[in-house]
Amino acid sequence: MVNLQAFTRWNSDLAKTVAAIGGDAFFNQLFSALADQVAHIYPQIWLYHRDLPPRILYHEIPADAVELQIDRYLEGPYREDPFYQISMNSPRSSIYKLGRLTGNTFEDSGYFRNYYGGTGTCDEITFLTRLDDGSVVNFCIMRKACDTPFSDEDYDLLYSVSEIVASLIQSHCHRDDFASTNLLQPGLDAQIDIAFKSFGSDFVSPREREVLELMLRGYGADTSAERLSISLETVRRHRKALYKKLDVSCQADLFALFINTMPYIASAQGGDPLSVYMQ
Known part of the structure; x- marks a missing residue:
């Protein structure tokens, strides 16, 4: 009833x-x-x-x-x-x-x-x-x-x-x-892999960029350490440095910043879309 x-x-x-x-x-x-x-x-x-x-x-x-x-x-x-x-x-x-x-x-x-x-x-x-x-x-x-x-x-x-x-x-x-x-804009999906590899490259060291890419792809700290053949403590140190250099306080903020740069992938022409976004 x-x-x-x-x-x-x-x-x-x-x-x-x-x-x-x-x-x-x-x-x-x-x-x-x-x-x-x-x-x-x-x-x-x-x-x-x-x-x-x-x-x-x-x-x-x-x-x-x-x-x-x-x-x-x-x-x-x-x-x-x-x-x-x-x-x-x-x-x-x-x-x-x-x-x-x-x-x-x-x-x-x-x-x-x-x-x-x-x-x-x-x-x-x-x-x-x-x-x-x-x-x-x-x-x-x-x-x-x-x-x-x-x-x-x-x-x-x-x-x-x-x-x-x-x-x-x-x-x-x-x-x-x-x-x-x-939302993803038409034609953008083909460029996402480029963004994973280039995002933040103008702001961080080469090793930090490798850690950053694995973070963006959803890998935990332990898996990142294994894939990069470095210690877990080193990964955590790199993550802490990344947050400071990219001016974010947590992983949710980092992911939001990454997604916000998606419309700038094409204009970055293979470079760091974050640099274009920041401009």
Whole structure:
């Protein structure tokens, strides 16, 4: 039987969300609308590009959890994230629950042991919305480890509104200001590998540039040390120097800076697109 009070609240929240499309309050309003239906924590909006590092567009994560939830995730674990993997491989928009996606083997995975098990969360539901340039918006909500996971009723309720959520996100992301800032432009994908190799080369040493490229490609510090045949401590020292030289404070800022230079790859003519961007 339909809960008339909940239905009325959803319609009211939906109207406010539609009105917020294209504005800075859009994602906050969309999360608020869903929170009135299903309790959750750590709401996040990620943009997964086909060949670029993920970009955090919006989050409501407490300051003391940002380092783990965002910075640590971007250091390499995102590549093993089941939601990231299905975003890159699934051709359609949909909604997924962590337990249903991973089955009973999740706690045995390297992703759980090396990252997820330390996040303080026990469950996750994600709306995946595919955009015209092949990128995917990951609209994510979680439950604390001390709480109960999302129930089948929670999932069924969110599934029932998943097409509406996808349509709202697509409408918001089709706005010119969002598209020009965050999405891949036509013909740019062929030049991305050049950007990986050249980004920051005018500002850092040759060895730091090698470390930087591996960071941008999503490799963790331990893997970078192995690939470059240097110590883990040396990699960490290079990373610290890179942050200082490029005037960023974390990996999320570094990835955002890298993506912001994408429109300048052609004008850089094989050189450092960051130099052109800075001008």
